[in-house]
Amino acid sequence: QVQLVESGGGSVQAGGSLRLSCLASFGIASRNCLGWFRQVPGKEREGVATIDSADNTLYDDSAKGRFTISKDNDKNTLYLQMNSLKPEDTAMYYCAAARGGRSCPLLFGYFADWGQGTQVTVSS
Numbered sequence: 001q002v003q004l005v006e007s008g009g010g011s012v013q014a015g016g017s018l019r020l021s022c023l024a025s026f027g028i029a030s031r032n033c034l035g036w037f038r039q040v041p042g043k044e045r046e047g048v049a050t051i052d053s054a055d056n057t058l059y060d061d062s063a064k065g066r067f068t069i070s071k072d073n074d075k076n077t078l079y080l081q082m083n084s085l086k087p088e089d090t091a092m093y094y095c096a097a098a099r100g101g102r103s104c105p106l107l108f109g110y111f112a113d114w115g116q117g118t119q120v121t122v123s124s
Contacts, residue, residue, distance in 0.1 A: 002026055002113050004095050009118030016085050016122070022078040022095030022115055029053070029073040031097045033104035035111060036069060036080045038091035038120075045094065047106025049080065060106055062088075085122045092117040 003025035012018055020036070028034060035050035049069035050058045057069050068081040078095050096111035098104070 002097075004097065004113060004115035006093065006095050006115045006118040009093060009120045011121040011123065012085055014086055014122055014124050017081070017083045018085065018120060020080040020082065020093055020095075020118060020120075022080075024076045024078070024097065026076070026097075027073070028071060028076050028078065028097065031099070032101055033098040033110070034071060034078050035096050035098075035104070035106065036078070037094045037096055037108065037111075038089075039094070039117075040091045045108050047108065048093070050104045050106055051078070052104040056104065058104060058106055082120070085120075087122050087124045090120060090122050092119050 005023045008020040032053050036048040037045045039045040048063050051069045066084045070079045094117045095115045097113040099112040
């Protein structure tokens, strides 16, 4: 059974940092594209960052310079280091894995497998 389990969310003041982790039940090296998305109530899920099998990364403009996506294939774990957090970063954060394909876009519909999410709350 394919599972993705996020952890590391929490409450932090603006300017603080959090590191999200996503443990996969499968070998993440077998997936061409992994990503982090976030969602606030009443809004669509939006892409934050993706990383492909060659460790090429893609970031949403809101995350550039503040967030870093990385992965450890040996530990089957995806990470999102978030620095200089802002109140507008408050959301449920989800990790996702695509099946097949050659690209690694920040597109919700591209990803087949999803975790349950971890809440990040940033106070001003």
